[in-house]
Amino acid sequence: MKASHIIGKAFLALMAFIVLFPIFWTALNAFKVNADILVTTPKFVFEPTFDNIAYVLSRNSVMAALTNSLVISLTSVVIGIALGLPAAYAVARYPNRWTEEIQFFVLSLRFLPPVAVAIPLMVIWLNLGLYDSWTAMIATYSLLTISITIWLAVPAFQQVPKAIEEAARVDGYGAYAVFLKIALPVAMKTLIGAIAFSFVLIWNEFLIALMLTTGKAKTLPIVASEMSQVGMDVPWGILNAAVILLSIPPLLLLGLLSGFMNSMFSNKSR
Amino acid sequence: MNSRQTLPYTFLVPTILVLMVLAFVPLGYAINISFQDRTLISPNSSYIGFENYIDLFSDRRFKNALWVSFKWEIITVTSTMIAAVGLGVLMFETLKPRTRNLMCLVFLIPVLLPRVSAAFVWSFAFHPLYGIVTYPYRAITGKPLDLLTNPDTALFAVAFVDLWQWGFFFAVIVLKLLESLPPQPLEAARLDYAKTWQIHAFITWPMLKAPLVSLALVKAIESLRSFDLVYIMTRGGPGITTETLDMYAFSQGFIEAGKISYASSMAVIMMVLTVVIFTFIWKRVRT
Known part of the structure; x- marks a missing residue:
């Protein structure tokens, strides 16, 4: 093996360390009392405590936020699927000038600064009496989930071999049956990855939630960020526990999303 | 009409209508509010024409935010792309x-x-007294290292977190792109004893230039979402050295003054700038 290869590998190992260590450290701090965290020389050996995690999990605000986050994320993802997948299929299978424009319109929604959407929406939801509600959050997030679902599902549908759809049509399937019974199941593996992406995007969203919720509809990122303001001192142990809790759902989807990236790129060359 | 003709309409029309309502109603509203003098405190408001926009032009904090956002875009996009290409090629060659x-x-x-x-x-x-990153500096010099409250380093410290999130992700994409290339030209070049850098400079770079440019553009769009990091890490400080446009709009509209209309006019300018610039670049790159 060449020396340059060894250096290269060592460098990559260092990079993996830079990725993992801060997260590992945060997880470790979640089990420390504040006195073990606030030391000038970092402590690796300490008496673990479950108080931080117990505190976070016992808070009503955290449980409410967890419920809010789950309901809001999942509902808007489902709306994204229901409206996004058929649209993506139409764009993928009926390419013409119009669908091209539609695809660009969907992409350009991502150009919009979230502030520009959140400020007027705050006023709109206030006027409608829906401010700080599930309905308002789900409607707002649906804009994101529908567009991201379309954007990621178009290539997934394009990868479905046309021959299969033709064969089904010869067998007497109508266009809708081809979509439901052929294209959807064949593309499903990739589509699940796309759906997981839209879930992570919504689960992690902060700015819009910060502007559109103040109480009962607060999502988990907002409540976690407020943990830094409990009392006078920053309760780092509790904050770290909250950060870990918030990060678990996206990380659970890691395998799924990695598989999604593989299928998005590997098929390009075929 | 058979089902093949109706499908595009039934599948597209409802979705596009929903998207248009969800996108254009707020945007129209934002433009409408930006011509008023609406605040969070008082329910009454009246139209004041272009006053908010005129005020923006003499607002030094707004100009500062424009400049900070511009710096943020340049720093995060270039550092992410350099890291992604470097790490992607390194993984491709050594693993x-x-x-x-x-x-x-x-x-x-x-x-x-x-x-x-x-x-x-x-x-x-990054905590100056207890942070793990600043620990080596403290151990050697005995002094605290304050990256986030030093005006010279704060923006870079926040941008580093952005790089940490996106650089590694894009490295994976670059690796996948390299893997998707036809292997024959690379093997032929290797048989001719081409050096590694020559292979990447003369064979893979020309083939990957277009996707990499698109990738940089995607990063530029995503970099517009700097708010979360800035809000948590510095709140725009020290002073206003890390105050990006969305941070400033947020603090005008919510934290300090509750000047919803003023914040809206800023949001409208941001929107026009980004939509015009990115539409222009995207259409040029893609054709």
Whole structure:
């Protein structure tokens, strides 16, 4: 093996360390009392405590936020699927000038600064009496989930071999049956990855939630960020526990999303 | 009409209508509010024409925010692309497929973390007295190292977290792009004793230039979402040195003054700038 290869590998190992260590450290701090965290020389050996995690999990605000986050994320993802997948299929299978424009319109929604959407929406939801509600959050997030679902599902549908759809049509399937019974199941593996992406995007969203919720509809990122303001001192142990809790759902989807990236790129060359 | 003719309409029309309502109603509203003098405190408001926009032009904090956002875009996009290409090529050249897959899994972690989590993880790591990153500096010099409250380093410290989230993610994409290239030209070049840098400069770069440019553009769009990191790590400080446009709009509209209309006019300018610039670049790059 060449020396340059060894250096290269060592460098990559260092990079993996830079990725993992801060997260590992945060997880470790979640089990420390504040006195073990606030030391000038970092402590690796300490008496673990479950108080931080117990505190976070016992808070009503955290449980409410967890419920809010789950309901809001999942509902808007489902709306994204229901409206996004058929649209993506139409764009993928009926390419013409119009669908091209539609695809660009969907992409350009991502150009919009979230502030520009959140400020007027705050006023709109206030006027409608829906401010700080599930309905308002789900409607707002649906804009994101529908567009991201379309954007990621178009290539997934394009990868479905046309021959299969033709064969089904010869067998007497109508266009809708081809979509439901052929294209959807064949593309499903990739589509699940796309759906997981839209879930992570919504689960992690902060700015819009910060502007559109103040109480009962607060999502988990907002409540976690407020943990830094409990009392006078920053309760780092509790904050770290909250950060870990918030990060678990996206990380659970890691395998799924990695598989999604593989299928998005590997098929390009075929 | 048979089902093949109706399908595009039934599948597209409802979705596009919903998207248009969800996008254009707020945008129209934002433009409408920006011509008023609406605040969070008083329910009454009246139209004041272009006054908010005129005020913006003499607002030094707004100009500062424009400049900070511009710097933020340049720093995050270039650093992410350099890291992504460097690490992607390095993985492609030195790792076997199995280790590559493991590495990809590791490198995907930062981007999946909520921005809020990443911001907290690193703001504690950067803590001047107790942080793990600043520990070596403290141990050697005996002095605290304050990256986030030093005006010279704060923006870079926040941008580093953005790089940490996106650089590794894009490295995985670059690796996948390299893997998707036809292997024959690379093998032929290797048989001719081409050096590694020559292979990448003369064979892979020309083939990957277009996707890499698109990737940089995607990063530029995503970099507009700097708010979460800035809000958690510095709140725009020290002073206004890390105050990006969305941070400033937020603090005008919510934290300090509650000047919803003024914040709206800023949001409208941001929107026009980004939509015009990115539409122009995107259409040019894609054709």
